Amino acid sequence: MREIKFRYWHKEDKRFFSPWSRGWRFEGENGQMYVNGMNVTDRCEIMQYTGLKDSNGVEIYEGDIVQKDGVNFVIEWAHTGWHATGTKSAWSNFQPDIFVVVGNKYNYDHLLIKEESQ
Structure with missing residues:
Protein backbone atom coordinates (compact mmCIF):
# COMPACT_ATOMS: atom_id res chain seq x y z
CA MET A 1 0.00 0.00 0.00
CA ARG A 2 1.21 3.51 -0.86
CA GLU A 3 2.37 5.78 1.95
CA ILE A 4 0.26 8.96 2.16
CA LYS A 5 2.45 12.02 2.78
CA PHE A 6 2.29 15.72 2.01
CA ARG A 7 4.51 18.78 2.01
CA TYR A 8 3.53 22.45 1.90
CA TRP A 9 5.05 25.30 -0.12
CA HIS A 10 4.63 28.63 1.67
CA LYS A 11 4.21 31.25 -1.08
CA GLU A 12 5.41 34.21 1.00
CA ASP A 13 8.32 32.54 2.82
CA LYS A 14 9.26 30.64 -0.36
CA ARG A 15 10.12 27.41 1.41
CA PHE A 16 8.73 23.98 2.16
CA PHE A 17 7.21 22.80 5.40
CA SER A 18 6.26 19.31 6.40
CA PRO A 19 2.82 18.78 7.91
CA TRP A 20 4.63 17.84 11.11
CA SER A 21 6.33 21.20 11.39
CA ARG A 22 5.78 22.86 14.71
CA GLY A 23 2.50 24.75 14.86
CA ASP A 54 13.34 8.33 -8.87
CA SER A 55 16.40 6.43 -10.11
CA ASN A 56 18.40 7.76 -7.12
CA GLY A 57 15.78 6.73 -4.55
CA VAL A 58 14.51 10.33 -4.04
CA GLU A 59 10.80 10.61 -3.20
CA ILE A 60 8.74 12.17 -6.00
CA TYR A 61 6.07 14.72 -5.03
CA GLU A 62 3.42 16.49 -7.04
CA GLY A 63 5.02 19.62 -8.52
CA ASP A 64 8.50 18.10 -8.69
CA ILE A 65 10.54 18.59 -11.83
CA VAL A 66 12.02 15.35 -13.13
CA GLN A 67 14.44 14.91 -15.99
CA LYS A 68 14.97 12.21 -18.60
CA ASP A 69 17.58 12.53 -21.37
CA GLY A 70 18.01 16.26 -20.66
CA VAL A 71 14.27 17.02 -20.96
CA ASN A 72 12.36 18.36 -17.93
CA PHE A 73 8.86 17.32 -16.90
CA VAL A 74 6.54 18.39 -14.07
CA ILE A 75 4.78 15.73 -12.01
CA GLU A 76 1.01 16.27 -12.04
CA TRP A 77 -2.10 14.31 -11.14
CA ALA A 78 -4.53 13.52 -13.94
CA HIS A 79 -7.69 11.43 -13.89
CA THR A 80 -5.82 8.17 -14.48
CA GLY A 81 -2.81 8.70 -12.21
CA TRP A 82 0.48 10.55 -11.91
CA HIS A 83 1.91 11.99 -15.12
CA ALA A 84 5.18 13.64 -16.11
CA THR A 85 4.20 16.56 -18.34
CA GLY A 86 6.62 18.58 -20.46
CA THR A 87 6.08 21.27 -23.05
CA LYS A 88 6.70 18.89 -25.94
CA SER A 89 5.63 15.52 -24.56
CA ALA A 90 4.10 13.71 -21.58
CA TRP A 91 4.51 10.37 -19.86
CA SER A 92 1.33 8.71 -18.62
CA ASN A 93 1.77 6.13 -15.88
CA PHE A 94 5.48 6.80 -16.14
CA GLN A 95 8.25 4.55 -14.85
CA PRO A 96 9.89 6.64 -12.10
CA ASP A 97 13.18 4.74 -12.15
CA ILE A 98 14.12 6.28 -15.52
CA PHE A 99 13.72 9.86 -14.20
CA VAL A 100 15.80 12.00 -11.83
CA VAL A 101 14.28 14.67 -9.56
CA VAL A 102 16.06 17.95 -10.39
CA GLY A 103 13.88 20.40 -8.45
CA ASN A 104 10.30 21.57 -8.12
CA LYS A 105 8.12 24.09 -9.91
CA TYR A 106 8.23 26.57 -7.02
CA ASN A 107 11.88 27.26 -6.37
CA TYR A 108 13.34 25.81 -9.58
CA ASP A 109 10.87 27.19 -12.12
CA HIS A 110 13.79 28.38 -14.28
CA LEU A 111 14.25 24.72 -15.27
CA LEU A 112 10.83 24.81 -16.91
CA ILE A 113 11.42 28.13 -18.66
CA LYS A 114 14.68 26.82 -20.11
CA GLU A 115 12.94 23.68 -21.37
CA GLU A 116 10.14 25.68 -22.98
CA SER A 117 12.55 27.88 -24.95
CA GLN A 118 14.40 24.93 -26.50
Whole structure:
Protein backbone atom coordinates (compact mmCIF):
# COMPACT_ATOMS: atom_id res chain seq x y z
CA MET A 1 0.00 0.00 0.00
CA ARG A 2 1.21 3.51 -0.86
CA GLU A 3 2.37 5.78 1.95
CA ILE A 4 0.26 8.96 2.16
CA LYS A 5 2.45 12.02 2.78
CA PHE A 6 2.29 15.72 2.01
CA ARG A 7 4.51 18.78 2.01
CA TYR A 8 3.53 22.45 1.90
CA TRP A 9 5.05 25.30 -0.12
CA HIS A 10 4.63 28.63 1.67
CA LYS A 11 4.21 31.25 -1.08
CA GLU A 12 5.41 34.21 1.00
CA ASP A 13 8.32 32.54 2.82
CA LYS A 14 9.26 30.64 -0.36
CA ARG A 15 10.12 27.41 1.41
CA PHE A 16 8.73 23.98 2.16
CA PHE A 17 7.21 22.80 5.40
CA SER A 18 6.26 19.31 6.40
CA PRO A 19 2.82 18.78 7.91
CA TRP A 20 4.63 17.84 11.11
CA SER A 21 6.33 21.20 11.39
CA ARG A 22 5.78 22.86 14.71
CA GLY A 23 2.50 24.75 14.86
CA TRP A 24 1.20 23.49 11.47
CA ARG A 25 -2.19 21.82 11.33
CA PHE A 26 -4.31 20.62 8.41
CA GLU A 27 -8.04 20.11 8.88
CA GLY A 28 -9.24 17.55 6.39
CA GLU A 29 -12.92 18.27 6.98
CA ASN A 30 -12.70 21.82 5.65
CA GLY A 31 -9.41 21.56 3.70
CA GLN A 32 -7.84 24.46 5.64
CA MET A 33 -4.26 24.87 6.91
CA TYR A 34 -3.36 26.65 10.14
CA VAL A 35 -0.11 27.83 11.69
CA ASN A 36 -0.33 28.59 15.38
CA GLY A 37 -4.10 28.95 15.00
CA MET A 38 -3.97 31.37 12.02
CA ASN A 39 -5.53 30.25 8.72
CA VAL A 40 -2.79 30.23 6.04
CA THR A 41 -4.63 28.26 3.35
CA ASP A 42 -4.34 31.01 0.71
CA ARG A 43 -0.60 31.34 1.35
CA CYS A 44 0.28 27.67 0.81
CA GLU A 45 0.27 24.97 -1.82
CA ILE A 46 -0.13 21.33 -0.78
CA MET A 47 1.84 18.69 -2.65
CA GLN A 48 1.14 14.99 -2.29
CA TYR A 49 3.77 12.26 -2.32
CA THR A 50 3.28 10.04 -5.37
CA GLY A 51 4.44 6.90 -3.60
CA LEU A 52 7.23 6.67 -6.19
CA LYS A 53 10.99 7.24 -6.10
CA ASP A 54 13.34 8.33 -8.87
CA SER A 55 16.40 6.43 -10.11
CA ASN A 56 18.40 7.76 -7.12
CA GLY A 57 15.78 6.73 -4.55
CA VAL A 58 14.51 10.33 -4.04
CA GLU A 59 10.80 10.61 -3.20
CA ILE A 60 8.74 12.17 -6.00
CA TYR A 61 6.07 14.72 -5.03
CA GLU A 62 3.42 16.49 -7.04
CA GLY A 63 5.02 19.62 -8.52
CA ASP A 64 8.50 18.10 -8.69
CA ILE A 65 10.54 18.59 -11.83
CA VAL A 66 12.02 15.35 -13.13
CA GLN A 67 14.44 14.91 -15.99
CA LYS A 68 14.97 12.21 -18.60
CA ASP A 69 17.58 12.53 -21.37
CA GLY A 70 18.01 16.26 -20.66
CA VAL A 71 14.27 17.02 -20.96
CA ASN A 72 12.36 18.36 -17.93
CA PHE A 73 8.86 17.32 -16.90
CA VAL A 74 6.54 18.39 -14.07
CA ILE A 75 4.78 15.73 -12.01
CA GLU A 76 1.01 16.27 -12.04
CA TRP A 77 -2.10 14.31 -11.14
CA ALA A 78 -4.53 13.52 -13.94
CA HIS A 79 -7.69 11.43 -13.89
CA THR A 80 -5.82 8.17 -14.48
CA GLY A 81 -2.81 8.70 -12.21
CA TRP A 82 0.48 10.55 -11.91
CA HIS A 83 1.91 11.99 -15.12
CA ALA A 84 5.18 13.64 -16.11
CA THR A 85 4.20 16.56 -18.34
CA GLY A 86 6.62 18.58 -20.46
CA THR A 87 6.08 21.27 -23.05
CA LYS A 88 6.70 18.89 -25.94
CA SER A 89 5.63 15.52 -24.56
CA ALA A 90 4.10 13.71 -21.58
CA TRP A 91 4.51 10.37 -19.86
CA SER A 92 1.33 8.71 -18.62
CA ASN A 93 1.77 6.13 -15.88
CA PHE A 94 5.48 6.80 -16.14
CA GLN A 95 8.25 4.55 -14.85
CA PRO A 96 9.89 6.64 -12.10
CA ASP A 97 13.18 4.74 -12.15
CA ILE A 98 14.12 6.28 -15.52
CA PHE A 99 13.72 9.86 -14.20
CA VAL A 100 15.80 12.00 -11.83
CA VAL A 101 14.28 14.67 -9.56
CA VAL A 102 16.06 17.95 -10.39
CA GLY A 103 13.88 20.40 -8.45
CA ASN A 104 10.30 21.57 -8.12
CA LYS A 105 8.12 24.09 -9.91
CA TYR A 106 8.23 26.57 -7.02
CA ASN A 107 11.88 27.26 -6.37
CA TYR A 108 13.34 25.81 -9.58
CA ASP A 109 10.87 27.19 -12.12
CA HIS A 110 13.79 28.38 -14.28
CA LEU A 111 14.25 24.72 -15.27
CA LEU A 112 10.83 24.81 -16.91
CA ILE A 113 11.42 28.13 -18.66
CA LYS A 114 14.68 26.82 -20.11
CA GLU A 115 12.94 23.68 -21.37
CA GLU A 116 10.14 25.68 -22.98
CA SER A 117 12.55 27.88 -24.95
CA GLN A 118 14.40 24.93 -26.50
